Amino acid sequence: MAVRCRSLGVTIERVAKRAADLVVVAFVMLGLLMRGESALKMSSRSSEHYHCTSFDYLGFTFRPRATKDKRNNVLFTSYLPAISKKSVSSIHETIKSWNLKCLHNRSLRFVASYINDVVRGWINYYGKFGKTEFWKVMFHLNRSIAYWAKTKYKRLRRRGVISAHYWLAGISQKAPNLFYHWQVGYVPYAHRKK
Template sequence: LELHPEKTKIVYCKDDDRPDGYAQTSFDFLGYTFRPRRSKNHWGKYFINFTPAISNKAAKTIRQTSRGWNWPLRSDKQLEDLARMFNPIILGWINYYGRYYKSALYPTLKCLERRLVMWATRKYKRLRNHQRRGAQWLNCIAQKQPTLFAHWRLLYALAGQ
């Protein structure tokens, strides 16, 4: 049996009960990064806990995958068509990576939202070359139909809309 030196390492699981320092305090496993993070207990008090969240590598893969979908070039599709095409994949990402420390997933979901804005500014002439107008238009749609895209349930529920 031979151990891989980069994949096999001893990691110090730092939290409030173990405040000492160590060279390795995080590791990646199955698309998650396990490291010390701030958590909230039952009484609303914050503490440091060793918890998983989406890894940078997994977030990068999601962004690259969504870039490969060529949102702006799909101007022949309606918003509902895009939702039908991509919701199963987005929902799978949310269900898998959003299980632990969901807030670490929000920047990646906002990247999907920016891709939708790019699609809207390319599809509709009145929004062309106006990213802010495209974002406002999409925001209005999201308020009227918050369940159209899977990631809207998280992003717009977060904003209290």
């Protein structure tokens, strides 16, 4: 659901609150239950010209984001969802709980089969909206796999983690279907110094 606000000033805040109220009414009509005030949290942020609000619901943060109109090729501000900070920290904790460094005696295929089902669920749920924000989460996952490679292989252990990123980027080119997030385009990359 996207809400466009064209006027400036105090009316933007009223329009945003009204839009949030309409979202709540729509959720209640659809039978979705909300868990108290934490499910829908309004916070007012000031910008240069107007006040806008954002709220979290179902793991997404709805807030004003720049959007491009495909027909007229014009940028405008719209309320769009992206993964919330709370969901990002939850995913980071899950990646940390896998403790990939302790799997140094396992193969890369085992690590892929170990995490692919969970990553597939994250991508199917969070990857639909706000892909720029979700890319940061997938970069963190690739970095964790690079740290795993650094603990497994001695030649990578002696160098920095960047060498593990180079190695992982090479593997992603040779076997792009190994990890599910590589299949859908979240491949590791490493910039070479010129």
